Amino acid sequence: MATATVISRRQAIADDLRTQITTGELKGGDRLPSETNLAAHYQVSTPTLRGALALLQAEGLIEKIHGKGNFVRHPLRRLTYIGGGRTWLDSARATPQLHITVHTSQLRAQGHLLTLLQVSAGTPLMQFLCIRHEGKSPHSLVRIYIPGAGPPPADGSCDPPRYSHGDIEARLAALRPALTEIRERVTARLPTPQEVATLRISPTLPILAISRSTVDDTGHITEAALVVLPGDRADAHFITRPMTEKERREG
């Protein structure tokens, strides 16, 4: 019995659309026909057709935008996060057409931030929410936290002060000379519904999540960051010098 390869309808449709995309018949930025039309064309019901599109979305080939349509993604520009504090500088140089929007806010430490920053609950924090864009599509997401209140707002205004990404770079660079080590914890997980929305990715597209703590020579954490990198467009590099014999015994 050659039941070995029972190709489901959604697989067959996904295969067809995938070859149209990879052969260039459908180019990056193109809008697909509406799901209703596609369903009629392939003679399947809409849920089945949506199953096919979900596969393509999980592969990062298409982008679904509610109310507008399904769009072929531009060929993915792979970005490399570099560990050890050399993080965004190199990649920003390598791909200058990426731009970053920053939202600044102040909040008080709670939840997982307590362990990440090693502070007690209620400690004031500056949060920098940085979203990288490639063209009009969101690419990746970083939240940077710095303990201690930033410059207070002029009056009772709710608007936090505005910072550019350059400001943050400068501020982080200023912290560097005194630091003793950078700890980076890397996990692979599915995106949260929130991340699905802001990054417009599939709920089944793996996320490379990095939580980074920068420790100064007094043992305090001067900065922490939560980096969210969709797995289809980013990876991370770490280069480590070997420990000496002495370090290995003590470590």
Add this chain to the structure above:
Amino acid sequence: MATATVISRRQAIADDLRTQITTGELKGGDRLPSETNLAAHYQVSTPTLRGALALLQAEGLIEKIHGKGNFVRHPLRRLTYIGGGRTWLDSARATPQLHITVHTSQLRAQGHLLTLLQVSAGTPLMQFLCIRHEGKSPHSLVRIYIPGAGPPPADGSCDPPRYSHGDIEARLAALRPALTEIRERVTARLPTPQEVATLRISPTLPILAISRSTVDDTGHITEAALVVLPGDRADAHFITRPMTEKERREG
């Protein structure tokens, strides 16, 4: 407008089942009620209920077995890969009940191994395929490659020589004093069908993949490894000492 959190039916059901699992109301190995019964209990249609189960499967909480039912996975023992060459020693100590099976083979370099090991096609390699088990379930997977032929088989026998995991550790440790750096490239991706089979995981469970190259002081790669860690049961830590000013200028 409080449209911010419209919880879908499948999310609500997944949340309910998830808390039942994490609180221990449903234990590892338990079989869930049939999808038809669950759908009746939650008063939803079967496709909706299956959507909820798909979420739990992607999180690694349940395992679907066609024709038998849906089963709660045994609680996951989280393991930490430590970068920079201190890789398996610490974690093995921390969880001694994990055991590792090693399959040794010889092959000739080709494909992606060429760039990983920086050798030319056809170079003989030793491959150590290490599978970690926790009890009877496979946990994670490492392939270690060392350029150069190992001890040749006694005669024409196809069986490669057998090594224990300790042998490999010893061999890697012997390489360490002369090495200059370890490069680790970390990605998040979906598992290959092969990995789905050998690790018995969901096709939508994110994988943390690490490819590691160990470079000696002559610039040659003495060892490389491909580490496959299911995202629900492992993460990776990297600790970096900061570069000096001199290093930063040169780097």
Add this chain to the structure above:
DNA sequence: GAGTGGTCTAGACCACGAG
């Protein structure tokens, strides 16, 4: 308001596993 995707329904039929 017109058109789009997002979610859901209440069934149907097929494929697999075990007795």
Add this chain to the structure above:
DNA sequence: TCGTGGTCTAGACCACTCA
């Protein structure tokens, strides 16, 4: 054979985008 999960249908209704 029976109960299970896997796939699919032909609609319905809601939410979002844009003119």
